[in-house]
Amino acid sequence: MNYVYILKCKDGSLYTGWTNDIDKRLEAHNSGRGAKYTRGRGPVKLVHLETYATKEEAMKREAAIKKLSAEKKRELVKGCCQI
Numbered sequence: 001m002n003y004v005y006i007l008k009c010k011d012g013s014l015y016t017g018w019t020n021d022i023d024k025r026l027e028a029h030n031s032g033r034g035a036k037y038t039r040g041r042g043p044v045k046l047v048h049l050e051t052y053a054t055k056e057e058a059m060k061r062e063a064a065i066k067k068l069s070a071e072k073k074r075e076l077v078k079g080c081c082q083i
Helices: 022-030 055-066 070-077
Strands: 002-008 014-019 045-052
Touching: 002 022, 002 055, 002 070, 014 022, 014 055, 014 070, 022 045, 045 055, 045 070
Parallel strands: none
Antiparallel strands: 002 014, 002 045
């Protein structure tokens, strides 16, 4: 499976990414080995997760989410948790 995820960083900002191993990726983000953006903004919390059958689908969705405004991203994760 392939996943598109949104993380809430310690500073309140949101980060979007994709992976085929969500547990390993979260561990990487929280240990400072994840994306450059999340380094120094941890710990991060998973606030949104979508599942896709192919890498291509996940990458397309990630790109679409990254094009959204911060407000639209917050609306997307609103049902998941308090942000």
